[in-house]
Amino acid sequence: SVATVADFSNWLVKTTDLTELDVVNIVEGQTVTVTLDAMPESLLVGTVLSIGQTFSESQGDVVYEVTISLSETDPAMRWGMTALVEFVE
Numbered sequence: 001s002v003a004t005v006a007d008f009s010n011w012l013v014k015t016t017d018l019t020e021l022d023v024v025n026i027v028e029g030q031t032v033t034v035t036l037d038a039m040p041e042s043l044l045v046g047t048v049l050s051i052g053q054t055f056s057e058s059q060g061d062v063v064y065e066v067t068i069s070l071s072e073t074d075p076a077m078r079w080g081m082t083a084l085v086e087f088v089e
Contacts, residue, residue: 006079008073010069010070011069011070011073011077012049012067012068012069012070013034013046013067013068013070013083013085014065014066014067014068015063015064015065015066015068015085016058016063016065017058017061017063018063018064018065018066019061019062019063019064020055020061020062020063020064023051023064023066025087025089026048026051026066026087027048027051028048028049028050028051029047029048030047030048030087030088031045031046031047031087031088032045032046032047032048032068032085032086032087032088033045033046033085033086033088034046034068034070034083034084034085034086035083035084035086036074036077036081036082036083037081037082037083037084038076038078038081038082039074039076039077039081042074042076044070044072044073044074045070045071045072046068046069046070046071046072047068047069047071048066048067048068048087049067049068049069050066050067051064051066051067052064052065052066052067066085068085
């Protein structure tokens with residue numbers, strides 16, 4: 001690619017390992033906290049934007065993609081960083 005256009009005003013986090021046992025306890029609009037592996041001191045807050053209706057398989061588990069919109073960001077964040085997402089009940 002020659003160029004990449006990015007909009008850093010709205011960051012999204014997408015899960016890759018939320019199992020069928022966990023996804024039934026998640027609702028759109030639910031608050032989450034996100035900790036980036038590279039920046040463990042920065043606790044970010046977000047909201048569940050959408051919950052995937054279709055599944056995929058990962059290492060023998062049925063998993064669903066959940067998209068989270070971050071309401072807080074950090075200037076040091078980069079695309080592709082790994083994160084821990086905790087769903088606040």
